Amino acid sequence: MSSKLSTCFDRRSQVYSKFRAPESADIANMRPGVSRDRIIESWLVNRLSVTQSVYRKSTHQLYFCDTTGRATSEAVLKSLSALKIQRVVEKVQVDSLGTIYIGSKVRIGTNELPVVAAALRLMGLEVIYVDL
Known part of the structure; x- marks a missing residue:
């Protein structure tokens, strides 16, 4: 019983890990016709707090x-x-409606x-x- 519980807990921590990369299932579950780039953007900003910023190297x-x-x-x-x-x-x-x-x-x-990164770090942003 405890091994099932720990497996379930490990799976949950993997799923809810804040910055795990989006998996194929995440992208497949989005609306048809939505670009992969927009899905990744949505995924990123939904996990941010006001003390964090993310630099995506592939798109600068x-x-x-x-x-x-x-x-x-203003700082940026x-x-x-x-x-x-x-x-x-x-x-x-x-x-998809452009309202959120x-x-x-x-x-x-x-x-x-x-x-820019130095300015953000001076403000306390990671x-x-x-x-x-």
Whole structure:
């Protein structure tokens, strides 16, 4: 009995691990016609807190949950403007109707990343790097 319970617990901890990579079943269960990239974006921002940001290396996108005062967006945009770069922070759409937006994203080049990551760390945000 206890071995069944520990197996069940191990399975649950694997399923609910915060930043486990999305599996094929996760992608297959989404609506038909939704791009894989949008599924991964939704998966990422649904797991973020206001003290975390995720940099997706394959698309050079930085994802974060902004505060109500937009302090995180301001810090990212100010650090980019210090490099004389203008970018727009976009909302991440997580439903097919375009009505639910959870996180924000901005394109960050590899040479700009150290400056932006330093600014975020000064604000107390953790920067997580993923290859998805």
